[in-house]
Amino acid sequence: MRVRNINYTEIDLYTNMLPYEGSRLKDILSSWLEKGITRLDWCFVIEDNNKFLGRIIYGVFDDDLDILNIDFIDAPKEAMEKLLCHSVKEMGLKGFSKIINHLYSDKNNFKEYKDILLKIGFKITQEKRSFTWTQNYIKESSKRLIFKSLEDTGQMEYIEAIKEVTEGTLDEDDLSSIKEIGYKKAAEKYFNELKDIDFNKKWWKLAYTGDNDLLGLVVPQRFNEDTGAINYIGVVPKRRGNGYINDLLIEGTRILSENNITKIIADIDVKNFPLEKALMDQGYKFDCEMLVMKLSL
Incomplete structure (x- = not known):
């Protein structure tokens, strides 16, 4: 068995070796390559007698190196371990200091x-x-909030809103980032990470009360033709506990649903019980557990 990078002539074989979450990985990989999120020398394959056994794709979001995809075809554990060890070492030699995997x-x-x-x-x-x-209906909003898009407010106001809603957050990843670089830089970093995923200024919303006081935000994003996510959502500390999270969820869900997104994902920290309750109240159903894993190189 050997591990190597792929070349352009192998993209079809590489992306079709296994299905990818109901979508065409070729289209997704092409988009990642076009946007500079990944490169072919960050795409590794392990093969045996010219047969592909597994693949791993690395990509960068705001300078953080992520594992974007891991897949194997009935490969033995030693193949999995060899591909991961070899590719991790290679990415370290390229100057990266940390790898994240979801x-x-x-x-x-x-x-x-x-x-x-x-x-x-x-x-x-x-x-x-x-x-x-995955439902075909959305609950009615209370209509007690005024929503403005990022297109209306501008980048700096949105980053400031991210900073405000992360105060007192229950999200361990956010807490770790804040501890490492502070509230302002953590907000800027997260804004840029979200931009790299999908940047539709009309969809990113800030919410205000009737007296134009910031209430919170919601970032609905498209992953592919029919799948999207509520990728960030939050209420400012002084407004929490009044059910506003439901209004934000309804707005984000409405935006995605009206743009032909039929599956909407929301990943939340296991300790975020208020958001879990809100998601279930709005028709979201538990799907699976998720681990965030990090490696310092």
């Missing part, structure tokens, strides 16, 4: 991936619960 419990080989990642030095930094919405 691992979902409904994915094939979840336990094997988790065990191997832990074995080679990854640490579990956050446990999340993933919820999905």
